[in-house]
Amino acid sequence: MSLWSRLFKRSMPAVTWESPVNWYSGSIDSIPAVQRCIHTIASDIARCPVTVTDGDGNHVEGATAVDLLSGQAWGDVLTGTDLRRWMVAETLTTGNAFAVVVVDTAGAPIALRPIATADVSMQQQTDGTIQWSYQGNPFDYGFVLHFKALPTPGNPYWGTSPLAAASTTLEGLASLEAVFKAVSATGALGKLAFSHPGALQPAVRDAMRTAFMAQHGSASTVGTPIFVGEGMKVEQLAQTMVSDLASARAAGAKEVASIFGIPSAMLDASDARTQPEIAQMYCNALLGWSASWMAEITSKLAAPGTRVALDFSPITQGDFRTAGRAYAQLLQVGALAPNDVRSRLGFAPWPGLDEPKPVISGVTDPTAAADAAAQEVDPDA
Secondary structure (H helix, E strand, C coil): CCHHHHHHCCCCCCEEEEHHHHCCCCCHHHCHHHHHHHHHHHHHHHHCCEEEECCCCCECCCCHHHHHHHCEEECCCEEHHHHHHHHHHHHHHHCEEEEEEEECCCCCEEEEEEECHHHEEEEECCCCCEEEEECCEECCHHHEEEEECEEECCEEEEEECHHHHCHHHHHHHHHHHHHHHHHHHCCCCCCEEEECCCCCCHHHHHHHHHHHHHHHCCHHHCCCCCCCCCCCEEEECCCCHHHHHHHHHHHHHHHHHHHHCCCCHHHHCCCCCCHHHHHHHHHHHHHHHHHHHHHHHHHHHCCCCCEEEECCHHHHCCCHHHHHHHHHHHHHCCCCCHHHHHHHCCCCCCCCCCCCCCCCCCCCCHHHHHHHHHHHCCCCC
């Protein structure tokens, strides 16, 4: 008898979950802001260095997780950076992403092989146990990395795509992009009204409409002049259609950014905040997404007592000048060693610069101060 049965004294109905349940049914190809969000988040997660630390916060060198997620993940076919980028993009799009942990004869991880999300399903058995399957064949969940996006109500084992969670909004944005495309194809003429002082037969109106669209209904004919006669007048019904569409698309980009939880300035640079403020907000959003992913990697790839994390300093450190001033202050109070800074800036370590050495008044290392004082004394004086 399973633990579930012993606790609740009854069985549960079997429930099967498959990835298409939580997919967005529309096409994201027609919504540029969605593509930018997914590409931005996936690329930045992929480019951040992977770190492994022990219980005391010390960096662990030569960790398997770093080798697989930063080096070659799947032989010569896929690098760790490409794997991370694909898994994040797949997770944000479908709600879930999977990669098989390939092990050697000793059980040590040696490769990560991505598998199609659409081929994976999970079933909660009547006794409460979980059965995972790939193309209908059961597999050991302990040897598969599983990234999840948003939590699925009623099922903590399965992720929901943010696209599916905001499908109504995305359908409206897709319609907006279709209108923008149609208006652009006509040279941004918009809706026109032709008025004639006399009566026109339906066949004549149809012929005039067809002739006008042939001569002026495409972007290539935007410069062709319009000639009217017989007292006809031409009036544009929506004077601000183009500007209204542009404003609506900008508002749509902000809405998409909120769906993914990132600052809208990452899409259109319209936010009035400073670059460090935007970077910190964006970093906080990435931390929210990556927390469960790093926990999953830690549980499947890290040695006991160690933890896998991402170093977001490439995103938050800003431009070289700003980063230099910030690092100089951290060096002065001894928060970082010179080689720590050199590593973050992409420079090779320098001998003798591995230890922090505070240099400001009141915080200066007494040993360093004594050494400096001794060097200043002339023994022959």
